[in-house]
Amino acid sequence: MDLVKLTMLLVPVAIFVAMMLAAIGGHRLAERHVSQTPDEGVVGAGAIDAAVLGLLGLLLAFWFNMAATHLDLRRSLIVEEANAIGTAWLRLDLLPAEDRLASRELFRAYVDGRLALTTHEPSGGPNATLDTKLDDIRAAIWTTSVAAAPRCQSAQAAMLQLDSLNEMFDAGTRHDASFNAHTPTAIVVLLAAVAIVATFLVGYDLGRSKRFEWFHATLFAGVIASTIWVIYDLEMPRYGLIRVDNYDRTIREVREGFDRVPEPMHAA
Numbered sequence: 001m002d003l004v005k006l007t008m009l010l011v012p013v014a015i016f017v018a019m020m021l022a023a024i025g026g027h028r029l030a031e032r033h034v035s036q037t038p039d040e041g042v043v044g045a046g047a048i049d050a051a052v053l054g055l056l057g058l059l060l061a062f063w064f065n066m067a068a069t070h071l072d073l074r075r076s077l078i079v080e081e082a083n084a085i086g087t088a089w090l091r092l093d094l095l096p097a098e099d100r101l102a103s104r105e106l107f108r109a110y111v112d113g114r115l116a117l118t119t120h121e122p123s124g125g126p127n128a129t130l131d132t133k134l135d136d137i138r139a140a141i142w143t144t145s146v147a148a149a150p151r152c153q154s155a156q157a158a159m160l161q162l163d164s165l166n167e168m169f170d171a172g173t174r175h176d177a178s179f180n181a182h183t184p185t186a187i188v189v190l191l192a193a194v195a196i197v198a199t200f201l202v203g204y205d206l207g208r209s210k211r212f213e214w215f216h217a218t219l220f221a222g223v224i225a226s227t228i229w230v231i232y233d234l235e236m237p238r239y240g241l242i243r244v245d246n247y248d249r250t251i252r253e254v255r256e257g258f259d260r261v262p263e264p265m266h267a268a
Contacts, residue, residue, distance in 0.1 A: 004239050012229035015192050019221035022196045023203030027217075030207020049205065052198045059191045060227055066183050067234035074237060075247045077175045078118075082250035084171040085111060088164040089258065094157040099148040104258065106144065110137045111255045114172060118179070119238065119248050138169060182235050195224050 085107075092103050113134045145165055149158035199221055206213045233240035 002239065004236060008229070008232055008236060008240055011232060012225045015195060015228055016221050016225035018192070018196050019199040019224065020217065022200040023206070023217040023221065024212065026200040026203025026205075027207040027212050030204040034207065049198075049201045052194065052201055056191075056194045056198045056224070059187070059194060060224075060231070063183055063187060063191060064227075064231050064234070067231050070178070070181060070183075071234050071237055071242070071244075074175075074178045075244055077171070077178050078244060078247040079250055081114075081168070081171040081175045082254050084164070084168040085114075085251065086254045086257070088161075088168040089254070091161045091164045094152055094161045095145065095148045096151040099144060099151070103141065103144050103148075106137055106141045108255070108258050110134065110141060111251065111258070113137060115248075115251060115255065118175065118251075119245075141165060142169075179238070191228070195228075199224075 089104075089107055092100055092107070095103060113130060117130050117134065142165060145162055149162065152158040152161070199217070202220055203212075203217060206216065230242075233242050237244045
């Protein structure tokens with residue numbers, strides 16, 4: 001199993017187990033206190049419990065909002081790159097006829113590499129090798145276009161073509177950066193710690209009864225762990241159940257259009 005997918009499964013399970021252990025520990029500690037001072041209660045315990053549970057809810061809402069924002073941004077950047085690639089492809093017609101064929105072959109190789117890199121489709125090698133290959137193809141596309149620019153019909157045509165290439169490369173960089181941007185680990189660690197402390201307090205409150213309420217403790221830990229798992233899934237839209245495959249299709253459709261016989265064009 002992929003390491004990222006394994007982590008996505010193990011983190012919520014580990015948090016659930018830790019929360020259950022915390023609930024059991026809180027319950028036993030409360031039983032000991034009750035046996036020693038059966039008539040005394042903890043002044044302000046309800047306010048403390050409410051504050052910790054409120055902080056837990058706030059952190060969950062904050063993380064969920066951040067993950068949902070990241071997902072929307074990633075979707076929009078996929079469409080942006082697809083549009084940039086399509087525009088740059090059309091403006092290849094502004095190049096002299098003798099330069100178009102080579103440029104189109106480089107474009108096909110570039111988009112194939114982008115699909116393999118961003119959607120984890122079979123690429124025939126590790127990502128580091130694919131990154132290097134894409135850098136070489138990108139440089140070749142730019143060099144070919146710059147060399148052909150003086151032979152274009154006009155300086156404006158050459159400028160339009162080069163601008164579209166620049167935008168295509170920039171869109172790819174923004175796309176990659178968005179998928180490497182995740183919620184800081186410190187926030188996730190803090191959320192897990194607060195969840196464990198909150199469950200400890202819940203277990204302590206339940207400890208005033210003689211019997212440990214497995215149903216309530218398990219339900220509370222299960223709901224929190226499941227929520228964390230769903231938010232984590234939002235953060236990894238190429239690995240879990242919540243995916244961006246429908247948006248990746250926009251780039252695939254652009255790539256499929258490359259294999260059709262192009263109509264003669266003189267402007268874009």
